[in-house]
Amino acid sequence: MKSVEGLDEFLELEKKLFLEMYSFELDNAKAILREIIELIIARSGKDMIISVKYYYIQLSAIMARKLYESQVPADKVRAFNNASLEVIETKMNDAQFLQCGDELIEFLVMIITERKKPSFGHQTVNKVILHINDKIESNLTVEDVANYFNISTSHLSRIFREHTGVTLVEYLNIRKVEECQYFLRNTNKGISEISNAFHFCNQSYFTRIFKKYAGVTPKQFRDHYEHPNFKYNFPKEK
Incomplete structure (x- = not known):
């Protein structure tokens, strides 16, 4: 982002984004990510696609760190980060940049769902x-x-x-x-x-x-x- 103007709003939205993802509220998380992207686009002008791409790269790194903090094994965290970067590289264009963000959210939620402790009797x-x-x-x-x-x-x-x-x-x-x-x-x-x-x-x-x-x-x-x-x-x- 080119200035700190609106930074508080940006950080608050990002905080809500992770709360919704960790609550498995996919639709709410995707809606919040769109608000974040709108803020980035409003401040990026002609460079909006590049700016959004850089944010997705930053977001995937934050996601990976949160997975590691949640005791997801390091090799699985690396696999998540590598797959996320591949999605960004292959799908980041004018037509698909919003879908790209949705897929990052879906991937993270899929992994944190796996970490929910089963409740069988053994x-x-x-x-x-x-x-x-x-x-x-x-x-x-x-x-x-x-x-x-x-x-x-x-x-x-x-x-x-x-x-x-x-x-x-x-x-x-x-x-x-x-x-x-x-x-x-x-x-x-x-x-x-x-x-x-x-x-x-x-x-x-x-x-x-x-x-x-x-x-x-x-x-x-x-x-x-x-x-x-x-x-x-x-x-x-x-």
Whole structure:
């Protein structure tokens, strides 16, 4: 911003923006971000697109820092920041700069939603869910998770299914599909590259698993923006 005039209003809006995001109020957060962008545009003249781009870069850095302060693992924070910068670089133009901001908000809210502590009746199951959410971009297996919690794979698989209603293998695939959606919609990464990044054995298997949960193939999901994001909800525990 070219002057400190209106800075108090700007900072107050930014404070409200984060409050709404951390309350999972997406529509309110997007509306506040538009007010912030309007303030930037009013003070930027011909350089408005560049000014907004610089603000998005600054905003993504603030988001990353807040994630780290919320005890999100450093590797996931770095992945968030890198993906945010890619969105800004690929979608920051005259037609899409508002959509670009919306996507940054959606991405942050998706990650902080993952940090909500599950409320199943078995604490190990709750910890396993958080651990998977944090490490989903690594080549995580049932054996890896069991070893991390120092319990047998058979015991872990049994209690996980007993409390969540799905197998541990299913949940690993579900979380991969949920995460892949962002990269399909908001980056230029190839489908095979995304498949490899989430450690599917091959692209054909990735396509089959993705369609099983999202209802469409990865290419169809990318090409048809109107198709809703797949979001899994656990069955209620008995």
